[in-house]
Amino acid sequence: MTGTTAQKAPEARSPAREAWRMYRRNLPAVAGAIILLAIIGATLYGTFFYGGDPFEIVWAPHEAPGATPEFPLGTDYLGRDIVAGLLTGGGPTLAVGAAAALITMIIGVSLGALAGYYGGWLDNLLMRFTEFFQVLPALLFAMVLITLFSPSLWTIAIAIGVVSWPQTARLTRAEFLKIKELEYVTAARAIGAKNGRIIWKVILPNAAPPLIVSATLTIGVAILFEAGLSFLGLGDPNQMSWGLMIGANREYILDAWWPVTFPGLAIFLTVFAVSLVGDGLNDAFNPKLRER
Amino acid sequence: MTFSILLKRLGYGVLLMLGVVVLNFLLIRLAPGDPAMVIAGEMGGATEEMLSSIRAEYGLDQPVLTQLWIYISNVATGDLGQSYFFNQSVTSLIAQRIGPTILLVLVAQLLSILLGVFMGVIAARRPNGPISAFVSVFATVGYAVPVFWTGIMLIIFFASVFPIFPVEGMASIRMRNAAWYMQWLDIAHHLVLPAVTLAIIYLAQYARLSRASMMEVLGSDYIRTARAKGAGERAVLFRHALRNAALPILTVAGLQFGNLISGALLVETVFNWPGMGRLAFDSILRRDYPTIMGVLFFASMMVVVANILTDLSYRLADPRLRGKG
Amino acid sequence: MTALLEIEDLRVTFNTRHGQVTALDSVSLHVNEGETLGVVGESGCGKSITALSVMGLIPSPPGRIAGGEIRLDGENLVGASDKRLRRLRGAEAAMIFQEPMTSLNPVFTVGEQIAEAIMLHQKVSHDRAFRDAIELLDRVGIPSPESRARDYPHQLSGGMRQRVMIAMAVSCRPRVLIADEPTTALDVTVQAQIFDLLNEIQRDFGAAIVLITHDMGAISEMADRVAVMYAGRVIEEASADNVLDHPLHPYARGLIDCIPALGREETDLKEIPGVVPPLHLLGEGCAFADRCAHCEPRCLREKPRLVTHGNHPAAHPAACHGVEEGRI
Numbered sequence: 023m024t025g026t027t028a029q030k031a032p033e034a035r036s037p038a039r040e041a042w043r044m045y046r047r048n049l050p051a052v053a054g055a056i057i058l059l060a061i062i063g064a065t066l067y068g069t070f071f072y073g074g075d076p077f078e079i080v081w082a083p084h085e086a087p088g089a090t091p092e093f094p095l096g097t098d099y100l101g102r103d104i105v106a107g108l109l110t111g112g113g114p115t116l117a118v119g120a121a122a123a124l125i126t127m128i129i130g131v132s133l134g135a136l137a138g139y140y141g142g143w144l145d146n147l148l149m150r151f152t153e154f155f156q157v158l159p160a161l162l163f164a165m166v167l168i169t170l171f172s173p174s175l176w177t178i179a180i181a182i183g184v185v186s187w188p189q190t191a192r193l194t195r196a197e198f199l200k201i202k203e204l205e206y207v208t209a210a211r212a213i214g215a216k217n218g219r220i221i222w223k224v225i226l227p228n229a230a231p232p233l234i235v236s237a238t239l240t241i242g243v244a245i246l247f248e249a250g251l252s253f254l255g256l257g258d259p260n261q262m263s264w265g266l267m268i269g270a271n272r273e274y275i276l277d278a279w280w281p282v283t284f285p286g287l288a289i290f291l292t293v294f295a296v297s298l299v300g301d302g303l304n305d306a307f308n309p310k311l312r313e314r
Numbered sequence: 315m316t317f318s319i320l321l322k323r324l325g326y327g328v329l330l331m332l333g334v335v336v337l338n339f340l341l342i343r344l345a346p347g348d349p350a351m352v353i354a355g356e357m358g359g360a361t362e363e364m365l366s367s368i369r370a371e372y373g374l375d376q377p378v379l380t381q382l383w384i385y386i387s388n389v390a391t392g393d394l395g396q397s398y399f400f401n402q403s404v405t406s407l408i409a410q411r412i413g414p415t416i417l418l419v420l421v422a423q424l425l426s427i428l429l430g431v432f433m434g435v436i437a438a439r440r441p442n443g444p445i446s447a448f449v450s451v452f453a454t455v456g457y458a459v460p461v462f463w464t465g466i467m468l469i470i471f472f473a474s475v476f477p478i479f480p481v482e483g484m485a486s487i488r489m490r491n492a493a494w495y496m497q498w499l500d501i502a503h504h505l506v507l508p509a510v511t512l513a514i515i516y517l518a519q520y521a522r523l524s525r526a527s528m529m530e531v532l533g534s535d536y537i538r539t540a541r542a543k544g545a546g547e548r549a550v551l552f553r554h555a556l557r558n559a560a561l562p563i564l565t566v567a568g569l570q571f572g573n574l575i576s577g578a579l580l581v582e583t584v585f586n587w588p589g590m591g592r593l594a595f596d597s598i599l600r601r602d603y604p605t606i607m608g609v610l611f612f613a614s615m616m617v618v619v620a621n622i623l624t625d626l627s628y629r630l631a632d633p634r635l636r637g638k639g
Numbered sequence: 640m641t642a643l644l645e646i647e648d649l650r651v652t653f654n655t656r657h658g659q660v661t662a663l664d665s666v667s668l669h670v671n672e673g674e675t676l677g678v679v680g681e682s683g684c685g686k687s688i689t690a691l692s693v694m695g696l697i698p699s700p701p702g703r704i705a706g707g708e709i710r711l712d713g714e715n716l717v718g719a720s721d722k723r724l725r726r727l728r729g730a731e732a733a734m735i736f737q738e739p740m741t742s743l744n745p746v747f748t749v750g751e752q753i754a755e756a757i758m759l760h761q762k763v764s765h766d767r768a769f770r771d772a773i774e775l776l777d778r779v780g781i782p783s784p785e786s787r788a789r790d791y792p793h794q795l796s797g798g799m800r801q802r803v804m805i806a807m808a809v810s811c812r813p814r815v816l817i818a819d820e821p822t823t824a825l826d827v828t829v830q831a832q833i834f835d836l837l838n839e840i841q842r843d844f845g846a847a848i849v850l851i852t853h854d855m856g857a858i859s860e861m862a863d864r865v866a867v868m869y870a871g872r873v874i875e876e877a878s879a880d881n882v883l884d885h886p887l888h889p890y891a892r893g894l895i896d897c898i899p900a901l902g903r904e905e906t907d908l909k910e911i912p913g914v915v916p917p918l919h920l921l922g923e924g925c926a927f928a929d930r931c932a933h934c935e936p937r938c939l940r941e942k943p944r945l946v947t948h949g950n951h952p953a954a955h956p957a958a959c960h961g962v963e964e965g966r967i
Contacts, residue, residue: 153330156572156617157617158614159572160572160573161577162613165579166607170344172346242458246458249460250461250462250576253460254583255599268463275469275470279470286463289463290458290459293459296458297454297457538736538742539736539743539744541728542734543733543755544729545725546725557744557747558746633746633748
């Protein structure tokens, strides 16, 4: 077996180190990562320092930001503290975003890998299936699923995953189609590696860079999805979330701009940071593109 | 030649729609609880009489395959069931709402493609110039802004700071008896903010995409040929390059259509635009499943039709694809 | 008599990530009316950059004409306005490119593309231009030009496409026709047809042709005069017969040894060892020194100038110390 080392699969570790070096030098990407870490930190530990129940009515309604030092960003239409809402509302959004992205990747990568690797009728069948899912307007389909199976963080994450995987599947399939023709895959097959092993240990690691980038961007899309669903009132009613804050205060936007503005900024900043990280990873994995 | 391709695409479209119908059926069956209750909607007021009439209509006491057959043949004759909340047939409910949605979606799509492609073309001329930088930043920002929030921000701005556009609904009541062109102008006036809101996200994406696509095309040999002929910069950009760069843009425009409808759903809710999105929102709040499923059916149909049109326009734009299955 | 196209001391630089490199270094060439000048050399030696400079098509940035003059009929094109250049391009000077497969726009019919070239320079109606295009297609030997004019590039073979390119290039009867490796991408039999066509076109239209090629065989078939280029410089120049029969520069000799002769197996062909050095690695001396069998210490120190050495009847300009010293 050692006789064929000349055509070994490229080492997975050193490109990762190379990518990390590229990433570190990319200012927007580093800024995105820092913002994202700060937001995650604030949603995890913020309430620990700030305290406060986001559902509790603590003051007069529609107190403007800065008017009372106790409530720096003011209160909403019921007199609930907006800072408390922001700090607790990020948790569900981020958790659902991450879980939904994970589900998306699991479904998308599995189906895409099978279609791309085996080809033939299986590919045909899976791609028709994918096309079918792309016909359904994602948000509407997710709304239907959530309404049928009653909203909780898990149903929301699953619903978002179920409607978002087709793009990942297409990407994975394209990568597999490309990589399975390369010499080291042929070599692995020549030494008798089983299909499962080739898919998992040979092709997948080499398809990882674009999939990692896509996973990152999927988190961003999933966060926007969760926000949209909560805004429509389809989120978990027992959890404060940024989308819910906007939805709940929607009727009063002409009386008070702040209860809707700050949660929206929070969503924007989070997704913006995620996409900066995604772009940064993309550039880090494609150093040739950057040099031009 | 082209006709047989159209037939083939239509046939595939019908097959996809059949898939949507089966999915609708499965969703009702898979939902927890008695399907008849689900169809009646959980308004608490479903009488035993109503439930038994639903059971009879949908054949719920018969084998599953028979039920599926009944459902499919009902849909095929245009019968998507009865909305027990609105007390109307789902088809007629949607017939009232589909026009405004199509109007909103098409105008937003057109706006975002035209402006986005224009920005992308200008940016591609100077890949390191200020417009290019703006397009990149704008694209990242546009992608990250929740569409419903953009809408709300625009409402706040245009309602309180700069009240030149109506922020709600599709028509003014005072225009009800005005001349038809005044009514159309009124609708256009109402359309501005929702369409702009919806267009912004996609505008950014089209700008980024067409910038990349144009940059690739501008490096190709036939662009050099066009310049060698003595063609001016504008002819090179908009005649020679754009026709080629438009191909990937068209592909994305087709794929984007489903997302656009999802976005329209949120935008209609924010601006009280009387379309299918608003209907979906209302019927979901009331758990009016026949209506929800009807909206899902028609929204999917819009995507299928859009895909067929994209495919045809793709063949029109790229002569190499003409006549290929 | 002044030449129709004169290039004098042309210097073109490119900004690359290795810093600024000189792609053309004091290149001087000229072509007379009705004459064919062959510009020969391996890829990367500056032939195409020379051609693009004449057309004003050097991609800028990163490229820049840093010095010298290009005179068409006495008018200096270096520093001419974009508008002026655009009017000249296609009308006074036209170009045929190497890749007929990719040089035609895939979304327009070939008739349309030729008609466009006509309409850009002549005030004629679209119908008239299209009819002229059909005539031109007929002229360049495309069968049933009426229907071919309505074909898209992908429906034509490589040879046909190159004929279309030629029809487009001569559509406005340019005075200078630059053909950049016009047959490289084509079959051998088609190559001969294209050369015949170019010769015919030259007879009919009286254009001066600049034929850029790496193929000495093409030179012997087409050119009246030859300029041999290496690493951005002209290193030998004379009449075609003179260069083919009495090459002086070791590089020119190497190129001629590469010409396949009848009955000789391809594998017997000599090759010049090594490759053209990357422009950013050019040193003080002769650019060919490291591939040259006759390299002496002086060659590494001093750049040879393009001058005629000796007074032999076949003597002609060559940039080589060895030739100057009578070693070669």
